[in-house]
Amino acid sequence: MQGKKGSILIVDDSTTNLAILGAILSERSEYVLMTAETGEEAIRQAERNLPDLVLLDIVIPDIDGYEVARRLQADERTRNIAIIFITSLNDPEDKAKAFQVGGIDYITKPFNHLEVLSRVDAHIRLRRQYEHIAELRGEIAEELVLAQKIQKSIMPRRSFSFPPLQAACVYLPYGSIGGDFFDVIDIGGGRTLSIVVDVTGHGIPAALYTMLLKANLLYSSHQITSAAEYMARLNRSLCQTMEEGFYPSAIALLVDTRSMRLSYVNAAHPYPLYHPHDGKPRFLQVTNTILGVSPDTTFEEETVALFPGDRILVYTDGLMGLTCRDGSVTDVDTVRFEAERCAAPSMEARLAQLAERIKAYSQEGRFEDDVTLLGLEITRGA
DSSP: OOSSOEEEEEEOSOHHHHHHHHHHHTTOTTEEEEEESSHHHHHHHHHHHOOSEEEEESSOSSSOHHHHHHHHHHSTTTTTSEEEEEEOOOOHHHHHHHHHTTOOEEEESSOOHHHHHHHHHHHHHHHHHHHHHHHHHHHHHHHHHHHHHHHHHHSOOSEEEETTEEEEEEEEOSSSSOSEEEEEEEEETTEEEEEEEEOSSOSHHHHHHHHHHHHHHHHHTTTOOSHHHHHHHHHHHHHHHOOTTOOOEEEEEEEETTTTEEEEEEESOOOOEEEOTTSOOEEOOOOBOOTTSOTTOOOOOEEEEOOTTOEEEEEOGGGSSOBBTTSOBOOHHHHHHHHHHOOOSSHHHHHHHHHHHHHTTBTTSSOSSOEEEEEEEEOTTO
């Protein structure tokens, strides 16, 4: 074994046993040895020196080894110290109790030279591996924080005003970073392009593709004449850059406030919910294939006349498929039902309210995927 020395605390009230174990373990130059003859002394040494491993006799003065183990496990400072019990007891119940109070192994008396070395060596190696994993997890956590900052820097703001069009978005990544992307872009001439994209999966791989999407979305929105043309451009670009297996769904909505028309293209995305000013909400039920499969894909476009007071809700599928407490799952009808109940004064507040209402259905009390909600509204008086 190489690298950091292993520290071992041997606890036994027999000086003979201490000497035998010390002699055996001294064969390993990479071990630093400490000894204690009572339970209280063992606890003090463990708290002061934080050994990697404790070889702990069960029958010792003042408090027994079981109680020593309980107290070490109860203290945040010492709970990660590995404990191997050393005992002459042969009752299976005694051995089971040793594991119940935090022991990870045991060595029986009289000591077998090879058994002592092999068991101690194995647990010290495990200890080093756990420490290495903890270091890697720390590095990953730091990198996730940085990735979160980078992704946040490329995400657009959450509210937009292009009178008479108002837009707002609520973005709830499943983890530190997510695989959804949205934007609302003024493309001139009274036209505004809104886009929501959901990359397959979530977490780091999906998040990396959202960063790639930022450039693709801006490039594809240049001088477009229709939502269908925009989606075709975006699809061709993604076919060149996306790896197989990361096919995104997307929806593009082109609002022309001069002609008061909405044209939209849906590429395998959940149906948007259209709430006209003078009627009940309905889904805009048209869809096309997912993006990134073939550069020759063509996209069907639909058009809706807009009036002041009309609202459109676009959302990702993270709102659906949640397992409810009664065993059912959330679906598009859940979205429509709860959307009608949201009456907060601002659009962003209504979107946040909708997200909370649907999350409350989940028996886990949380979403199981990234969630994005984008709301569009034609303000009255336009």
